[in-house]
Amino acid sequence: MEQFERARVGSYFARIADSFAANERPSSFLITHLLPERPSFVEAVGKCSNLRAVLPKPKSIDASARRSVEKVASCDALTRELFGDDDTALDYIESRAPGEAVVLLDVGGYFAPSLDALCSRYSGRILGVVEDTENGHKRYAGRGKLPCPVVSVARSPLKDPEDFLVGQSVVFSTEALMRSRGDILHGRPALVIGFGKLGSSIARLLHAKGVQVTVHDVDPVRQAQALSQGFTVARDRDAALRGAGLVLCATGALSLRGEDFSSLRNGAYVATVTSSEDELDLDTLPGVYQRTPNGEHVTRYATTGHYFYLLNGGNAVNFLHGASVGPFIFLVQAEILAGIRMLAHGDLGHGIHEVDIADRETIAATWLNYFNR
Structure with a gap:
């Protein structure tokens, strides 16, 4: 400044x-x-x-x-x-x-x-x-x-305005980390968990970038809002996880439990808008997963036949780039x-x-x- x-x-x-x-x-x-x-x-x-x-x-x-x-x-x-x-x-x-x-x-x-x-x-x-x-x-x-x-x-x-722009910064930082590994958003169906002010902002920007977006929210009112804005609303959460190449957690509460991670498709990226202690139950992730740094601020979780990538250790991904x-x-x-x-x-x-x-x-x-x- x-x-x-x-x-x-x-x-x-x-x-x-x-x-x-x-x-x-x-x-x-x-x-x-x-x-x-x-x-x-x-x-x-x-x-x-x-x-x-x-x-x-x-x-x-x-x-x-x-x-x-x-x-x-x-x-x-x-x-x-x-x-x-x-x-x-x-x-x-x-x-x-x-x-x-x-x-x-x-x-x-x-x-x-x-x-x-x-x-x-x-x-x-x-x-x-x-x-x-x-x-x-x-x-x-x-x-x-x-x-x-x-x-x-x-x-x-x-x-x-802050909530809308935070959602934009989350997408920016997520894409930047993916690109640092040679990956891009396009061709990866995205699942946005939580369709509040942050989640809806994330979903809209992903859609504007040409990404296929599915939304999951436990609130039926927000489900209706997501449908009215042209998004697919997941009827089966596990199926949505299996189909997503990118999962963005925006509930402010627990989004993914330990057993959920095994449902992710191979090579999926996971990012959050708050701290890992709020959004992800990493402590109950099965111990068979090996954690390996795979680029700056990217961790590869792998076990026999399955792997996924966690961005910024599960903490708010946008803070890596100032979250401005x-x-x-x-x-x-x-x-x-x-x-x-x-x-x-x-x-x-x-x-x-x-x-x-x-x-x-x-x-x-x-x-x-x-x-x-």
């Missing part, structure tokens, strides 16, 4: 931070993908809250971005185990922000397992959570009764800042909430002023 572009992004976030400044700043913990454009957003979080720590998602950390962020905030190691155990989570929050009013900024439902303990045992007060992803939204919604407010931006219309969605990412990041102010006011009931329409319009108008040039 050029210096003048950084200045524009910084000015945009300064304007957004001023628009959504709370009368009393809460403390915050920020889980985020630490990509090259992220430092400006992190600085804005620091203006809207007392940022106690940034916890970068471990498989999406840009070294330069981390160095920039470390100048303004502590960077701590993030694991599922950190917030998977009540005592560990509580000790961590207490060590960073004892007795403070705290907002938790989440990407993927990391805080969900220990949220009850944090809300009931923490020496300060958990004001609530702001969640960025559909996967995380489902984790919080699936808990039933919540002990605090959760502001979800996962289903905001301001996130639609351009300035559109700044829309939903601004909405996260609006969510901080909502929680800082302290008047939301326990449950899932969305940012007000008027606030979204303010964000969109500001964004257009800076980036529609």
Whole structure:
């Protein structure tokens, strides 16, 4: 990013931070993908809250971005185990922000397992959570009764451009890795598992590239949507796996279990849009499969008479090439800042909430002023 572009992004976030400044700043913990454009957003979080720590998602950390962020905030190691155990989570929050009013900024439902303990045992007060992803939204919604407010931006219309462009970046990175081995998309029927915002974007771009696309989704509404857009909808999931030369997993949940991999046709490629721990049950893959590096970021899994290729170790394939969605990412990041102010006011009931329409319009108008040039 050029210096003048950084200045524009910084000015945009300064304007957004001023628009959504709370009368009393809460403390915050920020889980985020630490990509090259992220430092400006992190600085804005620091203006809207007392940022106690940034916890970068471990498989999406840009070294330069981390160095920039470390100048303004502590960077701590993030694991599922950190917030998977009540005592560990509580000790961590207490060590960073004892007795403070705290907002938790989440990407993927990391805080969900220990949220009850944090809300009931923490020496300060958990004001609530702001969640960025559909996967995380489902984790919080699936808990039933919540002990605090959760502001979800996962289903905001301001996130639609990001989701669409992430789908495009997944196809770009998948094709790039295939081409690095001398393979191409054409002639390989594709199976897209999950027809949400990411999966539908992936399916549309593959189709535009001349690829035969089959969709599998457990939701009958999404199946109908896929049919209306001209895609084949798998009636038999196993048969669809056997026929696919490329499988793209876009559910945000478990897409392939260990026994599913043996159904893949020889030479099939498998890629995901999230982490391997979410989409793939690789731990239960039969031990007879031998894993061999087969080009950069490509692993060949083989046993007698069968083999397939896994891209980027089963982790989000688009992060290999920066996962950039351009300035559109700044829309939903601004909405996260609006969510901080909502929680800082302290008047939301326990449950899932969305940012007000008027606030979204303010964000969109500001964004257009800076980036529609």
